[in-house]
Amino acid sequence: MQRMIILLVFVYAGCVQAQVKSQLFVDSEPYEYYTFQDSLALSAHIRSLQIKWLNDGYYFTGRDSITTTLDTINIYLHKGDKLDVQIDGLSGKRVISKLSKALSEYVNNGYPFASMKIDSVRVNHKTLTGKLVIQPGPEVTYDSAQFLSPVKTNHKYVYQLLDIVPDDEFSEKGYKKINEKIKRSSFLELQNPTDLSFKNKKAKIFLDIKEQASNTFQGVVGLQQVPSGETSVVGNIDLDIQNLFRSGKQFQFAWERFSEQSQQLNIFYKHPFLFDSKISPTFYFDLLKQDTTFITRNTGLGIQAYLSPKIGISLVYERAVGTLLSTDIENVSRSGLADFNRTLYKVELFEGNKSYFRNYASSIAWNISISGGRKTIDRNLSLPDTYYDSIQLSTDYFRMEVGLDYQLLVLKRQSFFHSLSAGSLINEELLRNELFRIGGLNSLRGFNEKSIFAQSYMLSRAEFRSYFENESYAYLFYDQLIFAANEKKDAPFGIGLGFALATSSGQFSFALAVGDSETQPISFSAMKAHFGYISKF
Structure with missing residues (x-):
């Protein structure tokens, strides 16, 4: 019995060029006419067509000949008779599954012109038996x-x-x-x-x-009232270099003053594809100073890689140290503060790029992280020993965080942007200087920066945007927070409006917001004003 060709993948060398015009004939009859982007696309189309026939039981499908007419490639195929099949001890669609899997291994590992055929073919009472033989073709x-x-x-x-x-x-x-x-x-x-x-x-x-210009320098200025009733100026400076030295390296520097004596510093660096590998090391350092009460330093070393074209994974070792600046026993005891050391191991999955959300385009980004480790409370010699009598000095510590951002185009030049985030801390001796910090322009608008302490939270930020240019729009927003801290629970929200204007070198933004909570009822006299400018270079 002659050898029967099951699957055509190889197209002779003369057709490996862009824009391949082809005419397919099946059993000598014209079947379809297509113009393909390249020979690989033509081969893939023929492969999918023949796999369909094989699934339908036409196991004699194969190639008869190839001819050329001017700029068109004529490919003659045949379907053959419909038969049952027994190949290498397998039957029916199990043969096709094995064929497809084996062929995929070749075409995705250096052999794009691999082909298969059946050898030692026998037909008996409409049952085909034989052996699959792989012809890998040239390694590419x-x-x-x-x-x-x-x-x-x-x-x-x-x-x-x-x-x-x-x-x-x-x-x-x-x-x-x-x-x-x-x-x-x-x-x-x-x-x-x-x-x-x-x-x-x-x-x-x-x-x-x-x-594209993706490096940004951002400055934000805000006005907020301090407990004395006076108005305090707060703000931040954020430098984000996405393509340092045009080598794909990423460097971020952020400094924020969120109250009269409180500030935060963040530094992040990513070195892509270390030693030509698929692994990208990362480093970050965070420092948070809360007035004259405490200071927290957080250092992380990690690696990033991609599990698929879109989804990445990050593994991080994190070390945090909390130090009291004030040892007033009444304040420390009332606030639930202490010196601590904490070591965590974090796994994070992520997808998407948040820089796209400034444009008029549908986008999505998400991340989920789980951290676990050990925390030790350090004795402060300035505090009495009795303060630590009821405290467990060494405990397990867990942290979970998730986030989802997306933008949907709903009308001709309008979009709906929504950001969801949530987090939870699990620890038997959770300290106030370890809690999540929420509030301000980048989280809950209408409230002072980082004014809310939370053990667990869920935050929704919704905006209806009306674009008049690609990066220029006016918007209405509604922010809703649900959080718990110790025995306190609340559901504050913020509403307001704003606009973003694209300039030749960046984007100017302005927002007015007012918030409502159990301790802060809505009052236009307490309205928050936020000014910002993002310079792109």
Whole structure:
């Protein structure tokens, strides 16, 4: 019995060029006419077509011949008779499943022109028996990419970001996911679909990439009332460099003054693809000073990698130290404060890029993190020993946080933006200087910055935006918080309006907000005004 070809993947070398026009004939009859982006797309289409026939029981499907007419490739296929099948001890769709799985292993690991056939074929009473034989074809690796527009970002970083590193084995699945992988970056954007060509066992990718200004410098100024009834100026400075030295390195510096004697400092650094690996080390340092009461320092070392084109994972070792600045026993006892050391191990999954939410576009981003470790309360020699008699000095500590941001386009130039976040701390000796801090422009608008202490919380921030340019819009917002801290529970909310205006070098923002809670009823005399400017470079 002659060898029967089950699946066509290889298309001869003359057709490996962009924009492949093809005419398919089945059993000598015209079947369909298509123009494909490249030969790989043509091969994939024929493969999917024949797998469909195989699923329907036409196990004699194969290729008869290939001819060319001017700029068109004519491919002649046949379906054959419908039969039952017994191949390598498998029958029916189990054969197709094995075939598809085996072929995928080849085309995604350096053999895009792999093909299969049935050897030792026998037909007996409409039952086909035989043995699957794989013909891998030539091994193909990535060549350097062809950039259709000038790209100043280090090309090595682009290759690693898109998983198209020169001399690595070609992957059809990886190539098809380039459009998704580039969204990992906030400063690179595909202008047109990617293209592909094969030559001398090398795959060359054609990329039309546009670099965007993504580095930002942000300044925000706010007005809030202090307990004395006077008005205090608060604000922050936020520097976010997404493409340091045009190498994909990320550096963030943020300083915030959220009350008269309180401030916070945050530093973050990410080094992409260490030693040409898929792993990106991270480092962060946070310092929080609460007036003259306490100071907390938090240091983290971690690594990031991608589990799929969109979903990343982060593993972090975190060390926190809390120190009392005031040892007034009455204040310390009433507030539930103490010196502490805490070691945590964190796992985080994430997807999406929040920088897209300033644009008129549908976007989504989410993250979920779980941390666990051990906390030790340190004795302060300035406090009496009796203060620690009822305190467990060493306890287990757990922290969980989730977040979801999305924007939906609902009308011609209007959108609905919604940000959901939640967190919970689990510890038998939870201290006030460990709690979540909520309030202000970036969390619950209408309230003083970081004025709410919470052990567990859920925060919803909803905005209805009306765009008049891509990054310019007016909006109405409603923020709702539900939180608990020790025995206290409350559900404060904030409402207001604002606008964001794009300029030649950045974005100016303004918001008016008023809040309501058990301790702060709505009062327009307590309205919060927030001014901000984001400079992009």
